[in-house]
Amino acid sequence: MERQRPAGRPPRLVSSLGLGQRCSEVTLDQERGLLAWRHPRRGGENYFVPTSEIIAVEESELNKKQRNTGKWHKLAKPHSFTVYYVKKARNHRWWCRDVTFWCVDENLCNQWTQALKELLEMQKCRPKRLLVYINPYGGKRQGKRIYEQKVAPLFSLASISTDVVITEHANHAKDNLFEVNINKYDGVVCVGGDGMFSEVMHGLIGRMQKDSGIDQNNPKAPLVQCNIRIGIIPAGSTDCVCYSTVGISDPVTSALHIIIGDSQPLDVSSVHHNNTFLKYSVSLLGYGFYGDILKDSEKKRWMGPMRYDYSGFKTFLSHHYYEGTISFQPAKHTLGSPRDKDSCRTGCYICKESEQQLAEQQKKCGLKNEEDEEEWKVIKGKFLAINAVNMSCACPRSPKGLSPAAHLADGSADLILVRKCSRFDFLRHLVRNTNQDDQFDFSFVDVYRVKSFQFTSKLSEDNGSNVADIGKKRFGQFCRDHPACCCNIADSTWNCDGETLDSSAIEVRVHCQLMKLFARGIEENCKDEAAYSHSSIEHLL
Numbered sequence: 001m002e003r004q005r006p007a008g009r010p011p012r013l014v015s016s017l018g019l020g021q022r023c024s025e026v027t028l029d030q031e032r033g034l035l036a037w038r039h040p041r042r043g044g045e046n047y048f049v050p051t052s053e054i055i056a057v058e059e060s061e062l063n064k065k066q067r068n069t070g071k072w073h074k075l076a077k078p079h080s081f082t083v084y085y086v087k088k089a090r091n092h093r094w095w096c097r098d099v100t101f102w103c104v105d106e107n108l109c110n111q112w113t114q115a116l117k118e119l120l121e122m123q124k125c126r127p128k129r130l131l132v133y134i135n136p137y138g139g140k141r142q143g144k145r146i147y148e149q150k151v152a153p154l155f156s157l158a159s160i161s162t163d164v165v166i167t168e169h170a171n172h173a174k175d176n177l178f179e180v181n182i183n184k185y186d187g188v189v190c191v192g193g194d195g196m197f198s199e200v201m202h203g204l205i206g207r208m209q210k211d212s213g214i215d216q217n218n219p220k221a222p223l224v225q226c227n228i229r230i231g232i233i234p235a236g237s238t239d240c241v242c243y244s245t246v247g248i249s250d251p252v253t254s255a256l257h258i259i260i261g262d263s264q265p266l267d268v269s270s271v272h273h274n275n276t277f278l279k280y281s282v283s284l285l286g287y288g289f290y291g292d293i294l295k296d297s298e299k300k301r302w303m304g305p306m307r308y309d310y311s312g313f314k315t316f317l318s319h320h321y322y323e324g325t326i327s328f329q330p331a332k333h334t335l336g337s338p339r340d341k342d343s344c345r346t347g348c349y350i351c352k353e354s355e356q357q358l359a360e361q362q363k364k365c366g367l368k369n370e371e372d373e374e375e376w377k378v379i380k381g382k383f384l385a386i387n388a389v390n391m392s393c394a395c396p397r398s399p400k401g402l403s404p405a406a407h408l409a410d411g412s413a414d415l416i417l418v419r420k421c422s423r424f425d426f427l428r429h430l431v432r433n434t435n436q437d438d439q440f441d442f443s444f445v446d447v448y449r450v451k452s453f454q455f456t457s458k459l460s461e462d463n464g465s466n467v468a469d470i471g472k473k474r475f476g477q478f479c480r481d482h483p484a485c486c487c488n489i490a491d492s493t494w495n496c497d498g499e500t501l502d503s504s505a506i507e508v509r510v511h512c513q514l515m516k517l518f519a520r521g522i523e524e525n526c527k528d529e530a531a532y533s534h535s536s537i538e539h540l541l
């Protein structure tokens, strides 16, 4: 974040200002970008706020009560200003808090507001104009209310102007993004769930490729990075992308990340079939278990968010496995591994290093197109689930996610293969996705970090033949003779970030840091922050 000192301004502003009915020493260290004060009550507790986390500064009116009490009432009319700032609470939740300082000297008051406003002006990463899409039917149909009551007032406080589109049908936002004058905006915000985010992402990435003349149907085309950031205001039944990139699904927290102009690059996987573009994915590509849940739950949309529990239970009981071949290229450029104990956190060095490594590798390979000649591993088998995740896929039910050590921006996906096993063992694996135990520590689970992969089901391998006939011929008799057999003569469906894909044979490639979000990844826990705050303030005062 840019933090240059305004020309001619002192590096430190230290004044004794009124806070409530008492006096507090307030310091603005412009070089370090830190506002600090000591609370006159609460045991003289120190407060500090990085100027990058100040939302707004306003000249303010003191209320009568404040003016008529304490020693200040004897003095001339006091002048005051209010600072709105980010207050970090537990579990990655952010609040907007404010503090009002006052003094009798009008010049001093002006000096403070001017200095703070100039510092805010210099935060060039902050958006000034946003395009907002609201899905009024997402989740519990609260998108519009959430935006109007919780988000719009914060945007207006931060002087952000908005153009708001309330979507009228599916793909409204996506189609609109191909038409609007996108250069007018510093970012696009979607209010809804993962489906709505996916729609906006497809619109933006698609628009970028179209404007640059890139053919999305070519699976090997180097895609153009999308520099317009997307902000997610969670208001859906599943808000996994928001949870995995911010650490919480909370509209106010997300709005504050947008206002202060956070930026988090994100890997995106492109999915193709026979040189035809199908979809992009940023979270989960799941075949077998998660594909079957989605397919079943789509028929029960009337049940609302509960449909996922119902279909999950039903799919678990059906215990279907699918035969197929998966081939993949290991991601050798990244330093991490899916079995690492450390997770991807704000400013992750593995993501930074991996991006550099990948860029160097691509430079070296250059036009030789050596990527194709790189090693491919091939695995044939019977799978209950094949999951490829570009991020941890954490959510409130699975706080560490399907792959806890997956990185947001290292140019790789974690490929998790759950082979045929008993129902009981599969249940043990699923339960470990929700607790602290290692979900990969089973003989029937393999996990690989990959940069591309392909999958063909046993049925679709038999090209040109009638798939249903082959299925019947190959498995029908056996299944009739053995009713307990759970092999499925039909294909499963791919679940691509909550949407079904039309083809089971797919080709997937990870594009490193193809897009950016208004987020900063998940921060280290608050205990560490508190310690940091304390030492910083001691140093400063």
Ligand SMILES: Nc1ncnc2c1ncn2[C@@H]1O[C@H](COP(=O)(O)OP(=O)(O)OP(=O)(O)O)[C@@H](O)[C@H]1O
Binding pocket: 134, 135, 136, 137, 138, 139, 140, 166, 167, 168, 169, 170, 171, 172, 191, 192, 193, 194, 195, 196, 197, 199, 235, 236, 237, 238, 239, 498
């Ligand atoms: N006005 C609209 N009417 C109908 N569908 C819409 C509308 N606007 C957006 N959509 C579609 O609704 C889908 C689901 O939206 P969203 O992700 O916001 O809600 P959700 O309840 O979390 O979704 P899901 O039901 O997939 O879990 C998106 O794929 C989006 O394309």
